[in-house]
Amino acid sequence: MNTNKKIFSRKSAPERSARMVETIYGCKWSLTVYQLLQHGKNRPGEMVKSVEGLSTKVLNECLRKNVEFGILQKNVYPEVPPRVEYAVTDFGQKFLRILDGLEQLQNELEAGL
Template sequence: MSPTTQSAYSQLEDVVGCKWSVSVLRAIAEGVSRPGALERHVQGISTKVLSERLRKLTSYGLLAKQVYAEVPPRTEYSLTENGQKLVRIIDQLKLLDVEIKRTET
């Protein structure tokens, strides 16, 4: 693996390797788009960790952030095209996990 590839993969690992990233991505894929609703939907996540995950997922290009000029301000997140691709991959991994567990018994 070239140094550039290694560095890009390390960034991906940093972004999606956190136990909360997959939960946040899945929640947004299910239509939960506002930070407060995400915090309620993802059991056990703190405000600080959620903010960090949203920032990292957005900077990596998996989420799009829309801020509305309202009082109070409203922020919504959505999956980018790459975010949608990653969620499909995560769904495939979940199916593989179910299949593996089924064959173990």
């Protein structure tokens, strides 16, 4: 008689967070956007003017993805002309700490080679 019971089930990758990391790293501008926000550039026009090669269309797509994931918050002000600003959410702060950890891990890997 077999008394060995299986107590562990197959562990899989966290689907949503893994997709989020993949999407953010797959977008070559997301990390630049986070850097811009960190330096007080929170309006799309400022962002485009601050980075060579960044177009309004690509920036808007990048910002949209980040808002959908809950990393960034879009604030629209009822003014003429319209004013839109972006900010990192509380969840986004946690996510950015994870990205910082991945960057540190990469630096350690490179230093060990």
